[in-house]
Structures are given as structure tokens and as C-alpha cells.
Amino acid sequence: MLKSFIAAAALAVSAFIAAPVVQAQEVLKVGSECTYFPFNFRDVDGKLKGYDIDVADEVAKRLNAKTEYSCLKFDGLIPALLAGQFDLIAASLSITPQRKERMDFSVPYRLSIGQFVAPKAKKLQLFDASNNVLKQNFKGIRIGLQRGTTYDSWFQAIVPEAQVVRYETVEQMYLEIKSGRLDAIMTNPMKTYLEFLSKPDGAGFEVVGPQITDEKYFGTGAGIGIRKGNEALLKRIDTAILAMKADGTLDKFSKLYFPFAIYPIN
Amino acid sequence: MSFDVALILQSLPQILEGVGLTVQLHLISLAAGTLLAVGLALLRISPNPALSWPALVYIYVFRGTPMLVQVAIVYYGLAQFEMVRNSPLWPTLREPFWCAIIAFTLNVTAYTAEILRGGIQGVDRGLLEAGKSLGLSAWHRFTRITIPIAMRLSIPAYGNEMISLLKGTALASMITMYDVTGVARTIVSRTFAPYEIFISAALVYLALTWVIQQGVKFAERYFNRHLRK
Missing domain, CATH: 3.40.190.10 (Periplasmic binding protein-like II)
Structure with missing residues (x-):
């Protein structure tokens, strides 16, 4: 009697522990500036918005992941990424040769001028x-x-x-x-x-x-920044951005803020 | 993330270029603030509330708000008023250097006035009564008894204030100046190596603090020379 009770309890406990693990969604920690209107900023209600945020959220959605943002001053973003405080930068970061020595970038999703x-x-x-x-x-x-x-x-x-x-x-x-x-x-x-x-x-x-x-x-535009050595994730992000360009999503996001498209057409 | 010890040494010469500005900001605002603090401390201990109240309010406001906020108000706040921009003060207030000096001085004045008040009020009443019984005038009692003893009592706290102001000068980097911290931040934005560069800046501040500490130690020994055996 007691034995079967313990066995049932153990089973219940193990089911309880295992359940959330199966369902867990991948979380992408994203660093941004959060004050760079209209690319990444907080609206009057404090909600994070902007073209960079739209793109990062949409990429995450297509990767079946969730985004979690950290806000930092612009000059602190790359050091914090390299130190592992978040996984990605979505902050209108231009893809320059100098930065590429220390980190990787997705394909560009925005013009850089x-x-x-x-x-x-x-x-x-x-x-x-x-x-x-x-x-x-x-x-x-x-x-x-x-x-x-x-x-x-x-x-x-x-x-x-x-x-x-x-x-x-x-x-x-x-x-x-x-x-x-x-x-x-x-x-x-x-x-x-x-x-x-x-x-x-x-x-x-x-x-x-x-x-x-x-x-x-x-550089060739602004892309999503990522630490070196994450080729698999980077490839998935690139695929998502290219698809967003092809299916008009980037065009739609551009026109939420500007009367013209702001992503590289070619 | 790699840690590059050589980079700490490599960046030192560049960071040392900011030392001149840091030291200038420190010495000028310390000197100006200390002078003003003497007057403010005297107002503060006055039995006349019309004199002591304004001093109290001033000290409360400047000790009760972050120096970062004070610097931002002087630098960005004042510049927004047409009146200020058209005034003869604008050529001075236009410069971040003088804005920093003004904000730091106002801040040092408040803290140092309280330090001096503590020193003045810490003088043993018995000594002043002894002076009176010997026929010393109020002025002589103040200059010969109160001031020397008050200075001795104030030195440790004043040394603290000097060191704390040194670190406070780092706020100048917020208003576009290239002091030690400003230079360090600019190098970080090019090398993306915050650990190495800020450690290098920290070493510079430690060296400067050591100089202040030695100065305070020397002053303390001098003012307490009668206690040495």
C-alpha cells in the first residue's frame, strides 16, 4: 500500500518536473538602445517599438523563439554582446569591416547612411x-x-x-x-x-x-549582430530576413515609420 | 571573451592624456568650493535664522540630489533658455569645462560646509571659556582657538570629500569632455574591450587617490604635531 503510494507520488513528481521542459520555447536575449526613434524606442506606455524591434520580433517568431530585451547605451552594446550578456544586437548596427573582426552579422535589413x-x-x-x-x-x-x-x-x-x-x-x-x-x-x-x-x-x-x-x-547596411561561433543560429536568422524581404514584410515594417522603404533592395 | 593584459598597458599612455583635465576639474572646484564653504558654514552656525535657514536649504538641496543630475541641469538645462544664451554668461556656460566646474563647486560647497560646521561645533566649550577668562576677544578666540582645532577635527572628513570629488569628476565625461573616464569610454567604443580599458582607467584613479591620501596624511601629522611624543 505504502509502496504503491510512494511510486505514484514519484511518478507524479517526475511528470511535473518534465512537463515544462518539453514545452519550453527558445528565448533570444536581444540588446538594444531603446532610445533611437523610430528604430528602437519606447512609446508613451513604455512599450518597446521601432523598426529594429519589429524585425527582431518577426525573426524570432519565424524561429519559433521569444525575444527578451536589454536596453543599453549604444557604445556599451558590442562590449556587452561580446561579454555574453545577450545573444543578439538589434540596434540599427551597421555591418562594418572593423566590427566584423570581433563579431558576426546577419544579412542587412536596413540601409546605412x-x-x-x-x-x-x-x-x-x-x-x-x-x-x-x-x-x-x-x-x-x-x-x-x-x-x-x-x-x-x-x-x-x-x-x-x-x-x-x-x-x-x-x-x-x-x-x-x-x-x-x-x-x-x-x-x-x-x-x-x-x-x-x-x-x-x-x-x-x-x-x-x-x-x-x-x-x-x-558597411553594406545594418544587420543583427551576433557573437562569433553561432553559425547555425546566424544561418536561421539570415534565412528569416531574406524571406521577410521577399514576402514584403520588411516593406510593411518600413512604411510603419517612413514614407519610403529603408532596406537594401538588391 | 579574451582578456588582454597587454592592452591595459597599451591604453595607459592615451588614458594619461585625460589626467590633466581630471586634475584641473578637481583642483579648481575643490579650491572654489572650499572657499565658499567657509562662508556657508559660518552662515549655517549663525544663531540668526535669517542667515542659517538659507544655508540649511542650500546644503539640503545639493546634498540631496545626485551630482549627475546637477551636472545635467547646468549643462543641458540652462542652455535651453534664450535668456541664458543671450546673456554675457553664455561664452562661459557654452563650454562644458565651466559647466562642470560650476556643478562640482556647488556640490563641494554643500558637503564641505557641513564638514566645517562639524569641526567648529566640535571644539570643546571649556577651551573657549578658558580663553574668555584670559581676556581674549571674540575674534581672537575664533582665530586662535576655534579655527586651529576645527581644522584638525575636519581633516579626515575633508580628505574623504577630496577623494569623493575626484571620482565625481568622471561625470564630466557625460557632458562630452575627455577626462580620464571620457578618454577611456572613447577607446572602449573603438576596441570593444571594456574590461582592459576601464581597469587601466581605474589604475589612474587609484594613483591620483594615493597622492591625495598622502597629502591628507601629511596635513594630519602637521596639525597634530603637538600630540607626537
Whole structure:
């Protein structure tokens, strides 16, 4: 009697332990900046949204996985990924040769470009007619950019003599260009158009010079970042992104925020 | 994740370029804050509430809010007002250096005033009464008895404040400055090696703290020289 009771209890316990394991869904820990509107940001209710988030969530869905986000300053994302604090980065991270030495990337899901924004009144001439940098015109002006970004490495290489001021977020740079501490900023023109130039605050400002897409610094686009040595997962992510491009999902996500597509067409 | 000991040494020379700025921020705001603190401490111990209350409120506000918030208010907050931008102060407030100095000084003043108050009120009443009975004027009692003893009593806490301000100067990196922490963060964003680079920065701060500690030790020995056998 007692023996069979113990046996039944043991069976019940083991069933209880085993059950959740069978059902467990894969969890992908994703690092993002969470303040980079409209790519990754929190809405008024504190919900994480944006193009990067949409793409990461959709990729996870197609991999039958769940996403779990951590928010970090942009310059802390790659170190945290390398230290194993999360599995992926979805933060409009451009696929550059320099970053590829330390980590892997998915195929691009977003274009990567940079452009200058300056007060209209300053009439800055930073490029000549054939879009070459006019180095002498960078003298004596202060340029703001976000620390650790593609803009940062482009500047170090192309105009090392420029006076560069580094910020944690793009929003700080808008404040600084409005107050006059900065003469120009270099940033993502899609983003700046949407949240600054098209707003009353940005009325006195304009983009200056061409869109810069120099592949050596801006890469082939922005992709999902992953630690080296995860080839199997990376392959599944690539397959999902390529399928999302083909079936119009990326187009749909683009148009949630922009009047145009923001992913590489070819 | 590999750990590259050589990188700690390699990054040191670059990080040392930030030391000048860190030391400047520290010394200027410490000197200015200490001067202001003497006045504030005297207001604070005044029996007249019209003098002691404003001092109390000031100390409460600046000790009760994070220095990070104070720096952000001075640097980003003030710059948003047209009035400030059109004022003759703007060329100064435009510079992150002076914004940091202002915020650090206001902060040091509050803490140091409380340290000095503790020192002044810690002076034994009996000594002051003895001075009075010997016919010393109030001014002489203050300069010959209160100040020397109060200084001696304040040194350990003041040494603490000096060290804590040194580490507080790292906040300058938040407002775009290349102090020790600012340089370290910029190197991290290029090398993606936070452990090595920040350890290197930590070594620099430790060295600076050692210098302060030695200075405090020396001052303590000097002011307590009558106690040595």
C-alpha cells in the first residue's frame, strides 16, 4: 500500500518536473538602445517599438523563439554582446569591416547612411560640387556625433583634424545644435528628418552635403549582430530576413515609420 | 571573451592624456568650493535664522540630489533658455569645462560646509571659556582657538570629500569632455574591450587617490604635531 503510494507520488513528481521542459520555447536575449526613434524606442506606455524591434520580433517568431530585451547605451552594446550578456544586437548596427573582426552579422535589413545637419543660417559648405570633403571648411567648427558609431569612425579616417564632440544619444545633439554649442551634427538622415527637421524645433535647420554611404565605414547596411561561433543560429536568422524581404514584410515594417522603404533592395 | 593584459598597458599612455583635465576639474572646484564653504558654514552656525535657514536649504538641496543630475541641469538645462544664451554668461556656460566646474563647486560647497560646521561645533566649550577668562576677544578666540582645532577635527572628513570629488569628476565625461573616464569610454567604443580599458582607467584613479591620501596624511601629522611624543 505504502509502496504503491510512494511510486505514484514519484511518478507524479517526475511528470511535473518534465512537463515544462518539453514545452519550453527558445528565448533570444536581444540588446538594444531603446532610445533611437523610430528604430528602437519606447512609446508613451513604455512599450518597446521601432523598426529594429519589429524585425527582431518577426525573426524570432519565424524561429519559433521569444525575444527578451536589454536596453543599453549604444557604445556599451558590442562590449556587452561580446561579454555574453545577450545573444543578439538589434540596434540599427551597421555591418562594418572593423566590427566584423570581433563579431558576426546577419544579412542587412536596413540601409546605412550618414549626413550632416546644420543651421540654415550658417550656410556651411562642407563638400564641393562633386561631393568631395572640403577639409578646410571643417576648421573652427564643432561637429557633434554619437560615440562609437559609423559616423565616428568615418570622421576619424576622413577628417581627423575636425573638432568632434561625442554624445551618448542623438537627442542630446539636437539640444546642442539648437543652443549653438555645435555648428553641425552628423547622423542618420532618415531619423533626423522624422524627429527633428520635419518638426517646428528643426525649422531653422537643413541637411548639408550628400548622403554618405562609403561602404568601408558604413558597411553594406545594418544587420543583427551576433557573437562569433553561432553559425547555425546566424544561418536561421539570415534565412528569416531574406524571406521577410521577399514576402514584403520588411516593406510593411518600413512604411510603419517612413514614407519610403529603408532596406537594401538588391 | 579574451582578456588582454597587454592592452591595459597599451591604453595607459592615451588614458594619461585625460589626467590633466581630471586634475584641473578637481583642483579648481575643490579650491572654489572650499572657499565658499567657509562662508556657508559660518552662515549655517549663525544663531540668526535669517542667515542659517538659507544655508540649511542650500546644503539640503545639493546634498540631496545626485551630482549627475546637477551636472545635467547646468549643462543641458540652462542652455535651453534664450535668456541664458543671450546673456554675457553664455561664452562661459557654452563650454562644458565651466559647466562642470560650476556643478562640482556647488556640490563641494554643500558637503564641505557641513564638514566645517562639524569641526567648529566640535571644539570643546571649556577651551573657549578658558580663553574668555584670559581676556581674549571674540575674534581672537575664533582665530586662535576655534579655527586651529576645527581644522584638525575636519581633516579626515575633508580628505574623504577630496577623494569623493575626484571620482565625481568622471561625470564630466557625460557632458562630452575627455577626462580620464571620457578618454577611456572613447577607446572602449573603438576596441570593444571594456574590461582592459576601464581597469587601466581605474589604475589612474587609484594613483591620483594615493597622492591625495598622502597629502591628507601629511596635513594630519602637521596639525597634530603637538600630540607626537
